[in-house]
Amino acid sequence: MIKFNLKRTKKIVYLLLTLFILPEATLIVSGNTFFCMIIQATTPVSSPLVILQNVTNSFIYTNNTSARVTISNGTSSLNVLKILNQTNDDWKLQLIRYDDVNISRLTNCTIWFHDGIASVQIKIINGSYNQTSGSLYDFPIGNDTYITITASTNAISTSYIYTYLKILKSDTSTYFLYQITFGIT
């Protein structure tokens, strides 16, 4: 007859119990509820609602939604571009500078909108920005607005101001960005 220690027997029983419980525990799963919502979108290419037109010294790219303006030293209050509203909505305009090259030679470069009332949008004095964008300018149904520029330099070279013409639909946050580059020789 062999004598057994109770504590030892208990330990063996607990060990066996643990070994059986562990595999069962792996069957416990956790998860989250999940669903998806669908956005279906159709996107056609459409004809521009607002177009740019050359008045003078401007090159208009295909589809009339971007332009390059080239003017020389001594230009004064020259209408270079015309913006035409061909929609049935009121919009607002704003010119925003996003880059430039070699502007230190510009003693004065001022670009503004006008259709009678002037709104200065970009202003450089002695090579430094006084203004990199202007306030929102009303552009009602059937309206035409001009972009006008004055520029003077103190050295022979070429400067570039890269801008976006922001065309914002009134009372919304829907807007277009047209690229307009100004080159000053």
Add this chain to the structure above:
Amino acid sequence: MKLNYKKSLKLITLLISALLIGTASAAIYYSLNISGTVTVAVTVCFGQGSDWPSGSQMGTGNTSVSLSLKAYPNTTLTYGQALKVNNTGGGTPSVKLRYISITNGTATVANFTFINIVLLDNLGAQMGYLNHTVSGNYFTLASSTDYKEMGIGEVWSIRIETKAEPDASAGNYVSLQIAVDVQE
């Protein structure tokens, strides 16, 4: 205390047998013990944004939407708030954008520059985006954003930006399908 070896062995054998029977029974029957209540509840849904594109349609229950977007040549068109994403439940679900499908591999695609879908939180901070840019006749696909947690009652929004190529022809169009996944 002294124990009988045979008795101890029998006791252990009995315990093991009981456990085996119990485990086996559980393995067979546990899948039958599922019970629950299913209720129809939508905790996150769409809403029309302030830049809701005209001609768009909201689906039943506001869990699907058909948007009528536009793209213009050589200009970026931004719908600042095309859609709202409303957390109407009392919890804090996580949401993400996931690409499903887009017109691809055809000459039509070459008319486009990009279509960008951006998820914004209630403060206007960007929570992820799917930007589908074009190379030749193909869109470079954006697969999925990371899950972001919405606060209780928060209203997030979706901004959409489109751009067509400078020489794009009017009338060409692509179709895009995106999922907003919600994990509660």
